Amino acid sequence: MVAERADAARNRRRVLAAAAALFAEHGAANVSMEQIAAEAGVGKATLYRRFPDRAAIAVALLDEHERALQDELISGAPPLGPGAAPAERLAAFYAAMVDLLEQHGHLVLGAEVGHRRFDVGAYQFWRTHVLTLLRDAHVERPEVMVELLLAPVAPEVHRHQREALHHTAERVKAALAELAHRVLDRPETDKGT
Amino acid sequence: MVAERADAARNRRRVLAAAAALFAEHGAANVSMEQIAAEAGVGKATLYRRFPDRAAIAVALLDEHERALQDELISGAPPLGPGAAPAERLAAFYAAMVDLLEQHGHLVLGAEVGHRRFDVGAYQFWRTHVLTLLRDAHVERPEVMVELLLAPVAPEVHRHQREALHHTAERVKAALAELAHRVLDRPETDKGT
DNA sequence: AGTGATATGGACGCACCGTCCGTTTCGCCG
DNA sequence: CGGCGAAACGGACGGTGCGTCCATATCACT
Structure with a gap:
């Protein structure tokens, strides 16, 4: 080229x-x-x-916004960036994803992007990030669990919560935070390390 | 009529x-x-x-199979039916959903059903069931959490796990079971009633 | 400026959607 | 048993969007 x-x-x-x-x-x-x-x-x-199709255009438009979050995850301040406990980081990631969906969800919702969302580069990034958190927290079968934990922030799910169920973004964030803690916090582990 | x-x-x-x-x-x-x-x-x-569209046909075809599981949830033997601890029942429900997707997932995958999956009657049924489990386990914001916990068994997610990632159905079930326990088991709660 | 490679644009063929309306079939009633 | 209104039928039709093709225009390098 x-x-x-x-x-x-x-x-x-x-x-x-x-x-x-x-x-x-x-x-x-x-x-x-x-x-x-x-x-x-x-x-x-x-x-x-x-x-090649609408999806590619939407992905190109999203990329810019997603890259900002990606930078934060790699080198930003805790709890989004490195340094905080895995549960905290996962909760922060969830909250950031909700913000992203609130702002730019209209780009992806309803288009074929929904079908191909696993293929786009950004998904691989989120996957790698959460996978790291799961490994840090010594979760078993992290490669499978990571997909399960990404599913709740799928665009369709978020749209369903916001539009059909009329849940607020804040309530969704709160529930996601609780999910993150329930999954990753090991209560028997000493908090003060 | x-x-x-x-x-x-x-x-x-x-x-x-x-x-x-x-x-x-x-x-x-x-x-x-x-x-x-x-x-x-x-x-x-x-x-x-x-x-009215393909989705309606697929839903009609799925209904029959889904009804069998619905009966089990209501009146079957534990852990699928009533009687077991919420975490056990959720894990059993997850396993049954995986079986359902393995058998009949081809009916829903890729069609518009994916987009409308929240609208079909069966989804409302799963939702109500899991909601009950969450209430039994005294989870906060159960109406929001239930959507988050249903997302991991969405058809697209399952297909992704099986086809792109080559995870076995058994591994997925195991991870879902762990998720169920991590979310619903309260470690400080006494196990023996 | 000349020239070959690259990019452009809009027409084209295709597939599918969802509807419309003349015709057929049903099942009831006299 | 035969007629009749309602309900169901089927295939043609108009419309929409996709993805490709090729003659033409534009670029960048010599």
């Missing part, structure tokens, strides 16, 4: 901007590739050249 | 049989309404008269 041609880069930016606007207005599920192409002022083939 | 006309009943049976065969062969996601109608030997309008 010798460097992206100038017109290609310009069109990529246009597409992303158009998609962001349309997704925000109509919801990611109700926007067709044709609409995005028209709004961006590019042809459909141009769109398909860069992004 | 004065009683279903004979031809209507016959066609309903045909449709369900055809759908079951096609879903089993090609997967629920890859079967169109047209295919089902053709296989059943009925017109498309006839199909739409009974079932």
